[in-house]
Amino acid sequence: MSTSATALNSGPKIAMRRQALVLSGLLSAASAMLIGSMLAIWLQFRANAPLRESSDGTKMLRDWLPENIKIPEVATNTMLLTIVITCIMVQWAVYASRRADSKHTTLALGVALLTQIAMINAQIAVYLQMDIGVRDSSYTTMFYAITATMTLLIVIGLGFTLVAMFRSVASRPSDHDLIVAHAVYWYSLTLIFAAMWFVVYVQK
C-alpha cells in the first residue's frame, strides 16, 4: 500500500479567522510584559535608592535622579500628545477602510506615519537636551535602556504602519483586518507609552 494512498484527502479550505488581529493582540501583550517588567525593576531601584537631603535642606529625597539632570518636559509631554494623535489617525484609517475608501485610509496612515516619525524625533530631542551619558549613573543606564526599548517598539509599530499603508495603496478588500490589527497595536502601544511616560518622565 503506498503511503500517499493511506493519507486522507485534504480537508476543506479553512477560513482563517482574523489572524492579523490575533497576532497583533499577542504582540501587544508581549510588548506590555516587556515594558511592564522594565518599569517594575525601575520602581524597585527607585524605592531602594538611599535618602539624601534636598538642596534647600528642608526635606529628605530619594537619591535616585541626579540633581544635575533636568528632564525636558515639553518634549516628553509632546510625545504623549503625539501618540494620542497617532491613535486618532489609525482609528480614522479603520473608519475609512471599513467603507473601502482607499484614499482616506492611505491618507490617515500617512499622517499616522508622520506622527510616529515625530515621536522618534522627539525622543532624540529628549536625549540631546538631557545630554547625559549611559554610564554616568544607575539612573542614566536604566533611563537609556527603558526609553530605547520603548523607541524600538515604536519603530516596530512604524514598520507595521508602512506595511498597512502599502497594502492600503494596493486596495486589497481583505486588508480591513490588517488595518484593525494595526490600530489595536497602536492603542496598546499608547497605553504602554503612557505608563512609561508617567513613571519615567513625570514621577521620575
Place this chain on the structure above:
Amino acid sequence: MTAIETNSTMIASTSSNDSGLSIFSAISEWLTTTSHQRIGRLMVSISLLWTLAVVAVGLLLGVERISSSSDLIDATSAPQLFSIFRVGLIFGSMAPLALGISMAIVSMQVGSQVIAFARGALFGTYLWCFGMIIVAVSYIGNGGPGGGDRQMVDLFLIGMGVVIAGLLIVSASIATTALTSRRAGLTLVDAPIYVWSSLVTSVSLILTLPVMAGALIYVAVDHTYERATFGATDGVNAWIGWALTSPQIFLFSIPTLGVLAQIVATMTRGKQPLRGGLLIGVGLTSTALIGAVTQSFYSIQLDSQLADFAKSLLPFLMFNALPILGVLIVIALCLLAMKNEKAKPSAPFVLAFFGVGMVLTGMIGNVLLRITDLKLSNTVFDEAVLVYVGYGIVLSSLGAIAHFGPRIWGRKMPTMPVIGLGLIGVLGVVLAALPYYIAGFTDQPAARITGELGNNSQIWNSIAAIGQAIFLAFLVAFIGLVIKSARSGEIADEEIFETVSANS
C-alpha cells in the same frame, strides 16, 4: 486526533526523486520551506542535537564529581559547564522540543493545511537556532553568566535576546494557529487536548519571555557600559536566574500533559471521561506563569511564627503546589480513561506516561526545595529538579515523536523497541536525578566539583553519572530508531490516519 492532511512530505519526496533534484535544491527546499511539518521537524531535529550535547555535558560533570581530585575539567571551567547545562537544557532542548512538536502537529489537529504566519515561524526557528549558536560560542569563549571574558558575556546576553525573540515568534505562530485556523465547527473547547496544551504553553511563553527580555536588556546595557548597577558579570544570574529554574521551567512541561492525554485518547478511541477536567488540569499547571512573571520564589519556613507561616502559606501553595494539582488531575483522568475496555495499548504511552511522571517528581522536589527549613537551596537538589523536569520533557517529546511521527512520514515505529528503549530512558532519568535528591539532604553543594562534597557523595555522584550515561545511550539509540523507522519502517496502515474524534 483530527488528521485531514495529505501526506505532502512523502509525495514531495517522491516527486523530488522523479525530477532528479540535486541534494542542494533539496536542502534549499527544506531551508526555505513554509510547511509546518518541515519547520517543526527542523526545530525538533536541532533541539535533539542540543539535547545530546547537553546530556554529554551532564555526563562529563557527573564523572568529574565522582572524585574531588579528578582533573577531567579545569576548575575554572566548571561554573561555565554547569551554566551551559542549565541554559542548554532549557533553551536548547525543553523549549524548542515543546514548540517544534506543537508546530508540526497543531495545524494538522485543528484541520488546517498551513500554520499561521509560516514564514514568521521559519524565521523564528532560525533566530532561535542562531541565538543558540551565539550562546554556545560565548560559552566556549568564557562568556555566560559569571564568565571571565567581558565581550563574550556581552555576546551571551545578545545571544539570549535572539533566542527569546525566536521563541516568541514561534509561540505567536502556534497560538495564532490554534485560535484562528480551526476547521469550521471546531470550537476551542472541543479542540484536541494537545492543541489546548500547546495554546496554553505558547501564550504562557508570550507572557513570560518578555519579562526575561526586559531584565536582560537592563543587564546587557549595564554590562556593556561597565556599570555595576546590576552586579556586572555576576549579576547576570541574579537578574535572569529566575527564568532558568522553577516555576518558569514548568511552563515548558505543559505540552507533556497534552501528549499523554492525546495518546490516551487515541488508545481509548476518544472515550475520555470528564474532558473538562483535563482542560482544568492543563490550565492549573499554567499557573506557574504567575510565579514566573513576578521574578521571585515563594518559600515557606515551617518553624516560623503562626502569623508569618499563615501569611506565606497561601502564596507558597499557589505558586508551588497548584501546578502539581494540575498534573495529578491529568494523570488521574488519563488512568480513568484507560479503564475503558476498548483501550488499545500503545508504545508511545510508556514514554509519555513516565515523562509526565518525571515532571511530577521534579515538581514535588520543587516544593521541598522551597521549604527553607530543609536547607536544600544551593545544593544539588536544585539540579535534580531541573534534570527530572528537563529529561521528563525529553522523554515525553520522544513519546510524541513515536505517536505523531508515523502520521507525518507514513511509516510505523516498532512497538517493542520503543517500549524497551523508553524503559531504559526512564531508568536513566531516575539514576541521573534521584541520587542528587538524596545528596541534597547531605548538603552536597550545587555547581561544585572540588572540595568537600558531603557524606557518601562519591556513591551518589557515581550513580548519577551512570544515569547520565544511560540516558545519553538511550537518546542516541532512540534517535537512530526514529531515523530508521522514517526511512525503512513498516508502512503505516490506514488506521493511524483515521479521524478519531475532535473531542479526543
